[in-house]
Amino acid sequence: xxxxxxxxxxxxxxxxxxxxxxxxxxxxxxxxxxxxxxxxxxxxxxxxxxxxxxxxxxxxxxxxxxxxxxxxxxxxxxxxxxxxxxxxxxxxxxxxxxxxxxxxxxxxxxxxxxxxxxxxxxxxxxxxxxxxxxxxxxxxxxxxxxxxxxxxxxxxxxxxxxxxxxxxxxxxxxxxxxxxxxxxxxxxx
Numbered sequence: 001x002x003x004x005x006x007x008x009x010x011x012x013x014x015x016x017x018x019x020x021x022x023x024x025x026x027x028x029x030x031x032x033x034x035x036x037x038x039x040x041x042x043x044x045x046x047x048x049x050x051x052x053x054x055x056x057x058x059x060x061x062x063x064x065x066x067x068x069x070x071x072x073x074x075x076x077x078x079x080x081x082x083x084x085x086x087x088x089x090x091x092x093x094x095x096x097x098x099x100x101x102x103x104x105x106x107x108x109x110x111x112x113x114x115x116x117x118x119x120x121x122x123x124x125x126x127x128x129x130x131x132x133x134x135x136x137x138x139x140x141x142x143x144x145x146x147x148x149x150x151x152x153x154x155x156x157x158x159x160x161x162x163x164x165x166x167x168x169x170x171x172x173x174x175x176x177x178x179x180x181x182x183x184x185x186x187x188x189x
Contacts, residue, residue, distance in 0.1 A: 007048060007069040013058045021089070024066035028088045029104050032123050035144045036106075038073050038086065038166040046074050056085035056109035059118050064107065066090025075168040077111075084140060084168060085109040092120040112136040126167075129183040139181050140170040149186040 012020035033039050047053060052074055060067055068088040077083015085108075092105035105120040110133065121131035121142065129150070132141025139152055143164045150169045151161050162171035173181070 007043075007072075009048070009057050009069060011057050011060050011067055012062065018062040021060050021062055021064040021067050024068050024090050025070075026066070026068060026090065028068060028071055029123075032088070032104065032106070035123060035126065036142075036167045037145050038075065038168070039071055039088065041073070043070060043073070046079075047072055050074075050079070051081035052077055052083045052085060052111060055081060055111050055116060056087055059109055059116050060087055060089070060107065063093050063095040064089040064091070064105070064120075065093070073166070075108075075166050076170060081114070082112045084111075084170065086142070086168070087118075089120070106131065106142060108133065108140070108142060110135055110138075110140060129185055132181070132183050134173060134180065137173055138170055139173045139183075140168070141183060142167055143169060143185060146187055147185040151184045151186065153182040153184070155181075 006025045008023055028039055066089055071088045073086045075084040075086055087107040087109055089105050089107055092102040094101050102120050102122050107118055107120040110117045117135040119133045125131040126142045127144050147164045149161055149163050151159055153159050154174050158174040160171050162169040
């Protein structure tokens with residue numbers, strides 16, 4: 001990856017009266033770079049601009065430190081305010097949504113129609129298929145390199161499948177399913 005000048009956008013939302021998270025010039029750890037091709041690709045203008053990227057930058061709060069801005073990637077929905085953004089951080093401190101601190105966290109920002117959700121995961125969770133969330137009637141998450149599709153088993157044994165692109169999957173949750181689904185990986189070519 002070509003070296004880029006450190007991107008220093010405004011992070012956080014000053015309306016909440018907390019200090020913004022810090023920015024880090026460091027790359028994600030080698031094991032994350034080896035496992036997630038999306039982090040190895042060049043950052044694009046869409047990764048740095050637009051309503052989706054701006055929303056993700058505002059949603060990253062003081063629970064995160066060392067935001068690796070040069071590795072922020074739009075995963076889906078780059079042209080609008082709804083979609084998904086990957087935000088790697090040096091540390092995600094314990095919070096209501098994450099009861100334990102996560103060093104070298106991979107935070108997944110999801111936005112739809114003005115609402116958003118942010119969940120952070122470890123690389124171990126990505127590899128285990130537990131780096132996933134349910135919001136907005138969808139199930140979405142992260143998968144390591146080599147995974148081309150996921151099978152998602154929701155409440156009542158209902159199965160749906162979704163392709164994996166940019167280490168990311170997203171599909172509509174079966175009607176009536178609200179619990180945490182199980183995700184199973186399928187290999188690629």
